[in-house]
Amino acid sequence: MADNSTEERTRPHVVVVGGGFGGLNVVRNLRKADVDITLIDRHAYNTFNPLLYQVATASLNPGDVTWFLRAVRAKQDNVIFLKGTVTSMDHEQRLVHLDGGLELQYDYLVIACGVTANFFGIPGAAEHSLPLYKRSQALAVRDRMFAYLENAAVNGQDEDLRLVVVGGGATGVETAGALAELRNNDLPVAYPEIDPSRVHITLVEMQDFVLAPFAPKLRDYAKRSLEKRNVDLRLGTSVKEVRADGVLVQRKDEEPEFLKSGIVVWASGITAHDVVKNWNVPQGRGQRIEMDEHLRVHGLKNVFAIGDVSINPDDALPQLAQPAMQGGKHVAKYIKADLAGETVKPFKYFDKGTMATIGKASAVAEIRFMPKMKGFLAWLIWVGLHIFMLLGNRNRFATLTNLGAKYLLWGSHNVIIGETPPIEAKDPHVLERAKVSPRGRRR
Structure with missing residues (x-):
């Protein structure tokens, strides 16, 4: 792919980092806006995290809870998807650097990269x-x-x-x-x-x-x-x-x-990814990026942070899907208003439960x-x-x-299973000695 920082653009370029709930809501709410959008994610798919435990417990296939991010273009032609990991950011030059040497220049930047597990320094x-x-x-x-x-x-x-x-x-x-x-x-x-x-x-x-x-x-x-x-x-x-x-x-x-x-x-517990420390953004509790009442990153022009990775020190929101989705809609609204020379009211979270x-x-x-x-x-x-x-x-x-x-069908025991490693028998005669009842209890 060509170095996007050198491409001539006739429309403002919106770069969205993260294809989760927040990032996709920014993209979709800019569908009719006069902008070019680049959506970046380290994976080629969106993951519906609330149902991941169903994959872990053998009730759902991983494909049931993942969605191909490039499919976003099916109903929107002002967006392209780029698979990559953001390594650093230069906000003076308005550049986003990715692994592989690629860099993107932005007019508006939305950070919606989600979080990872917090182990709180517990040994092991x-x-x-x-x-x-x-x-x-x-x-x-x-x-x-x-x-x-x-x-x-x-x-x-x-x-x-x-x-x-x-x-x-x-x-x-x-x-x-x-x-x-x-x-x-x-x-x-x-x-x-x-x-x-x-x-x-x-x-x-x-x-x-x-x-x-x-x-x-x-x-x-x-x-x-x-x-x-x-x-x-x-x-x-x-x-x-x-x-x-x-x-x-x-x-x-x-x-x-x-x-x-x-x-x-x-x-x-959850915390921001370690790589966020290289993005030249202010971080607060849980290493989350600090933003204001419009979800703008403190001290940076036209840079926003939404979802789990962000925090307003004066009004912290729960790390759930709804704040991310509503935040994405607000940022899109703000960008459209800014391009038109208008203003919008500060973001207000509506708690649906x-x-x-x-x-x-x-x-x-x-x-x-x-x-x-x-x-x-x-x-x-x-x-x-x-x-x-x-x-x-x-x-x-x-x-x-x-x-x-x-x-609904408790009679089915056909769980969704993957590969398991070969088993080494500690005692080759163990199964000969194991008397098993129809209910599965050893006699």
Whole structure:
């Protein structure tokens, strides 16, 4: 591709870094604007992060929750997509530098690159735990889980099996609930060699409750729903160290306890990518880029930051899809007004609410202008909204089909699985000695 910084442009050039909720809303709301747009992302696809845990727990294909970013041109010809990683920025020259030596000159720059896992400096967390913020990470969790189970099926259960989820927010609760249902409903049939009562799903949360953003009664409902699914809740408990074979945890003033575990899923906190430090932008709490009431980066002309990577020190917004989407619309509106010599009112976030699911027919929801909901109705709304928010009708249909097979057809145990490594039998006669009952319990 030619060096775009030397191309002659007759229209203002808008560069959007990040093809997530925020970035795509900027692009789409500039569809009729008299501008040229370059959308940059390190991946060729958009990922619908709220359903990544369903990929990790073998209910959805990765293609169900990803969308080809180049397809944005299907209904918009003033945008091109460029796959690459931004390495640095020169705001005096209005240049964005990418890996491979490419550089782009901008008239307006929108930073919407999202975030990554925050390990809070906990020893071993980055090396030994599995985050859930990318498609590849969700697949790593899924494949590690089935390798773990296949090994136990061949070599027997000389000890209990444990999967640990760190973090009691929406991602942690949803992941723990889905893993528990997989164990409770699929394990007895698919893995009769394994005793489900000796497979533990442990959720570790530093606070004394789960789902902190929700009302206390909804938190209590979520806690009861997890307990009903036999999730081992470790509330008021912090992680001190993550090792290759488990986690060291401690509950307040009690003695530390080591939980031996084959898998540790990290769903506790987010931070900006390290590369943002090279972008010459002011960073605040969580290394998020500081911006003002118009989502403009402090001290920089025509540079904006939206979504999870941004923060207004005077009015911090939740790191959810809605603030990013609404922020994208506002930035597009601001750019169009600026080109016309007009002004717009400061950005005002409209909180539509939030929701989380624990499992089949179990969810919590706080939706604007509606009473707080829990149980089956909240779950139906959660399913419908998440399918509606997916990009592309093919993704919506595939997700509806796969979730329907999971939640409506309990007789199906056909999980979505990838490759697992070869298993080495510790004892070649172990299967000869294993007497297995029809219910999957060892006799």
